Amino acid sequence: xxxxxxxxxxxxxxxxxxxxxxxxxxxxxxxxxxxxxxxxxxxxxxxxxxxxxxxxxxxxxxxxxxxxxxxxxxxxxxxxxxxxxxxxxxxxxxxxxxxxxxxxxxxxxxxxxxxxxxxxxxxxxxxxxxxxxxxxxxxxxxxxxxxxxxxxxxxxxxxxxxxxxxxxxxxxxxxxxxxxxxxxxxxxxxxxxxxxxxxxxxxxxxxxxxxxxxxxxxxxxxxxxxxxxxxxxxxxxxxxxxxxxxxxxxxxxxxxxxxxxxxxxxxxxxxxxxxxxxxxxxxxxxxxxxxxxxxxxxxxxxxxxxxxxxxxxxxxxxxxxxxxxxxxxxxxxxxxxxxxxxxxxxxxxxxxxxxxxxxxxxxxxxxxxxxxxxxxxxxxxxxxxxxxxxxxxxxxxxxxxxxxxxxx
Amino acid sequence: xxxxxxxxxxxxxxxxxxxxxxxxxxxxxxxxxxxxxxxxxxxxxxxxxxxxxxxxxxxxxxxxxxxxxxxxxxxxxxxxxxxxxxxxxxxxxxxxxxxxxxxxxxxxxxxxxxxxxxxxxxxxxxxxxxxxxxxxxxxxxxxxxxxxxxxxxxxxxxxxxxxxxxxxxxxxxxxxxxxxxxxxxxxxxxxxxxxxxxxxxxxxxxxxxxxxxxxxxxxxx
Ligand SMILES: Nc1ncnc2c1ncn2[C@@H]1O[C@H](COP(=O)(O)OP(=O)(O)OP(=O)(O)O)[C@@H](O)[C@H]1O
Ligand SMILES: [Mg+2]
Numbered sequence: 001x002x003x004x005x006x007x008x009x010x011x012x013x014x015x016x017x018x019x020x021x022x023x024x025x026x027x028x029x030x031x032x033x034x035x036x037x038x039x040x041x042x043x044x045x046x047x048x049x050x051x052x053x054x055x056x057x058x059x060x061x062x063x064x065x066x067x068x069x070x071x072x073x074x075x076x077x078x079x080x081x082x083x084x085x086x087x088x089x090x091x092x093x094x095x096x097x098x099x100x101x102x103x104x105x106x107x108x109x110x111x112x113x114x115x116x117x118x119x120x121x122x123x124x125x126x127x128x129x130x131x132x133x134x135x136x137x138x139x140x141x142x143x144x145x146x147x148x149x150x151x152x153x154x155x156x157x158x159x160x161x162x163x164x165x166x167x168x169x170x171x172x173x174x175x176x177x178x179x180x181x182x183x184x185x186x187x188x189x190x191x192x193x194x195x196x197x198x199x200x201x202x203x204x205x206x207x208x209x210x211x212x213x214x215x216x217x218x219x220x221x222x223x224x225x226x227x228x229x230x231x232x233x234x235x236x237x238x239x240x241x242x243x244x245x246x247x248x249x250x251x252x253x254x255x256x257x258x259x260x261x262x263x264x265x266x267x268x269x270x271x272x273x274x275x276x277x278x279x280x281x282x283x284x285x286x287x288x289x290x291x292x293x294x295x296x297x298x299x300x301x302x303x304x305x306x307x308x309x310x311x312x313x314x315x316x317x318x319x320x321x322x323x324x325x326x327x328x329x330x331x332x333x334x335x336x337x338x339x340x341x342x343x344x345x346x347x348x349x350x351x352x353x354x355x356x357x358x359x360x361x362x363x364x365x366x367x368x369x370x371x372x373x374x375x376x377x378x379x380x381x382x383x384x385x386x387x388x389x390x391x392x393x394x395x396x397x398x399x400x401x402x403x404x405x406x407x408x
Numbered sequence: 409x410x411x412x413x414x415x416x417x418x419x420x421x422x423x424x425x426x427x428x429x430x431x432x433x434x435x436x437x438x439x440x441x442x443x444x445x446x447x448x449x450x451x452x453x454x455x456x457x458x459x460x461x462x463x464x465x466x467x468x469x470x471x472x473x474x475x476x477x478x479x480x481x482x483x484x485x486x487x488x489x490x491x492x493x494x495x496x497x498x499x500x501x502x503x504x505x506x507x508x509x510x511x512x513x514x515x516x517x518x519x520x521x522x523x524x525x526x527x528x529x530x531x532x533x534x535x536x537x538x539x540x541x542x543x544x545x546x547x548x549x550x551x552x553x554x555x556x557x558x559x560x561x562x563x564x565x566x567x568x569x570x571x572x573x574x575x576x577x578x579x580x581x582x583x584x585x586x587x588x589x590x591x592x593x594x595x596x597x598x599x600x601x602x603x604x605x606x607x608x609x610x611x612x613x614x615x616x617x618x619x620x621x622x623x624x625x626x627x628x629x
Contacts, residue, residue, distance in 0.1 A: 005518060321461070322490070322496075323488065401464070
C-alpha cells in the first residue's frame with residue numbers, strides 16, 4: 001500500500017465514523033472559534049486606538065507633567081526649580097528629536113458671562129499647542145504669537161463652554177468672558193470633538209470641549225504667583241520616533257532638575273483604558289476558553305478517535321495481520337487526524353466569524369476576521385492536530401501484531 | 409515442506425514470573441495438508457499459531473516458511489510475508505465494521521500494492537461467489553450472520569493466494585450449523601489443493617482434518 005492509499009484509507013475512516021469524528025471535532029471547533037474571536041476583537045481594539053491617536057494629533061506626541069512634590073521632599077528636590085518656561089526653551093534648543101515644544105499651564109478657575117457661571121479648566125499655552133494636538137477653530141482663530149508676546153487678554157473657548165456661556169457656541173465670538181475674575185475677549189471657538197471607544201463609553205474627547213485656552217504669558221501674569229508650568233506638550237520628529245524622543249527629553253530634563261520631578265507619557269497612552277480593560281477581560285476569557293478547548297480538543301482527538309480505543313487497536317492488529325506495514329498504519333492514523341483537524345479548524349473559523357459578528361454588533365465595535373487571523377487560527381488548529389495525532393500514530397504503528405490483536 | 413519449525417519456544421515475562429507458553433515445538437507441514445492443532449486451554453495452541461502466522465516471533469527456535477527463514481526478517485519484510493504467504497482467520501472474524509463485504513475481502517490486495525482497483529474487485533467478487541456470498545457484496549459485516557461473517561473472513565484470507573491458510577478456533581464463535589458450514593468450506597478448499605492449519609479444542613472439528621497435532625503444556629505430545 002503506498003502513501004496515497006494509506007492517506008485515502010485515513011480519509012475514508014474519518015468519513016465513515018462520522019458521528020465520532022464530529023464529536024471529537026467539538027473541542028477543536030470551540031478552540032479555534034474562540035481564538036478567531038479574540039484575535040478579531042483585539043484587532044478591532046487596536047484599530048480603534050490607532051484612530052483615536054490620529055484624532056488627537058497622531059503618534060509621537062509626548063507630554064511632560066509636573067509631578068506632585070513628595071510629602072517630605074529632599075534637598076535635591078527642593079533645589080529643583082521644577083517645570084518652568086525655561087525648560088521649554090531649553091528643550092527647543094537642545095532636543096534634536098523634537099519638532100515642536102509647547103509649554104502649558106492649567107488651573108481650575110471660575111467662568112462667568114452674564115448670569116451664567118461655573119468652575120472649569122483654563123489652559124495657558126502657545127500657538128504650537130494647536131498644531132501638536134490637531135485642534136481646529138470652528139469660528140474665529142486660535143492663539144497667536146502676538147497674543148503670547150503681549151500677554152493679551154484673549155481666550156479661545158472649547159465648544160461646550162462657548163455653548164453653555166453664550167447660549168449658542170457660534171454667538172461667543174467677540175464676547176467678553178470672565179475667567180478667574182479677569183475679563184477676556186473670545187477670539188475663537190473650537191470645533192466640537194467626539195470619539196467613542198465603544199457604544200457604552202462616554203465621549204473620550206469631551207475634556208477638549210470643556211476648556212478655555214489663553215496665552216501662557218497671560219496665564220502666568222494674571223493667575224499664577226510663580227513661573228511654574230504644569231506640563232509641556234512635545235512633538236517627536238517622525239524620523240526619530242517617540243521612544244527615542246522620550247528618552248532624550250527625560251535625560252535632558254533630569255540633567256537640569258537634578259531630580260526626577262516630572263512624568264513623561266506618550267499621548268494616547270492609556271487612551272480608552274476603561275473600554276480597553278473591559279475588552280482585556282473579555283479577550284482573556286475567550287483566550288482561556290480557546291486554549292482550554294484546543295488542548296481538550298487535542299486530547300480528545302488523540303484519545304477517542306485513535307489508539308486508546310480497544311476496538312481501533314484491534315483493528316490495527318487485523319490490518320497488520322493482513323499485511324499492513326507500520327508505515328501504512330502511521331500514515332492512516334495521521335491522515336485521519338489531519339482531516340479531522342482541518343475540518344475542525346474550518347468549522348471553528350466559521351464559528352469564530354459568527355461569534356465576532358455577534359459581539360461586534362452588540363458592542364458596536366469594529367472587529368473583522370482578516371485573512372491573517374484565519375491563517376493564524378487554522379495553523380494553530382493544524383499544529384494541535386499534528387501534535388495530538390503524532391503520538392497515537394506512532395504508538396499504533398509500533399505495536400506488534402499480536403499485541404494489537406490481543407489489546408484489551 | 410511448506411512449514412519447518414524447530415525447537416520453537418516462547419516465554420512471556422509477567423512481572424517476576426516467566427510463563428513458558430511454548431517449550432520447544434517442532435512442526436512440519438507439507439503443501440496440501442489439512443492439520444488440526446488441539447489441546448487443553450492454555451496449552452500454547454494460539455501462541456504457536458501466531459508464530460506460524462508471523463504475527464509473533466519465537467523466543468528461541470527456527471522457523472522456515474515456504475523456504476524463507478522468517479526468524480531473521482525485519483518488521484517490514486514480515487508484513488510482506490503475512491500479506492503474501494499467510495491467510496489468517498480469527499475466531500472473532502475481525503472484519504472492518506465500516507467497510508462493505510467486498511471492501512473487506514479486497515483489503516489484503518490494497519496492502520500488497522500495485523494491484524489495480526479493477527483486479528482487486530474482480531478477485532474479491534470471484535472468491536465471494538465461490539463461497540456462496542455473491543449476493544452479499546454490498547453489505548456491512550453487522551448485516552451478516554456469524555457463519556457468513558466467517559466465510560467473508562475466509563475469502564479475505566484467500567484473496568492474496570497465500571501458501572497457507574491458518575485459522576485459530578474458526579468455529580469457536582459459531583453455532584453448530586454455522587460451524588458445519590465453515591468446516592465444509594475448509595473441506596472444499598482442502599480438496600481444491602489449499603494447505604490448511606487450524607486450531608480447535610473441539611474433537612469433532614479436529615476429526616475432519618487429515619492429521620492432528622496434540623498439544624499439552626507448551627509441548628507437542
Ligand atoms: N501475552 C501474554 N502474556 C503472558 N502470558 C501469555 C500471553 N499470551 C499467552 N500467555 C500464556 O501462555 C500460555 C499459552 O497461551 P495460549 O493462548 O497459546 O493458549 P491456548 O492453547 O491458545 O489456550 P485457549 O484454548 O484458551 O485459547 C497460557 O498460560 C497463557 O496464559
Ligand atoms: Mg487460544
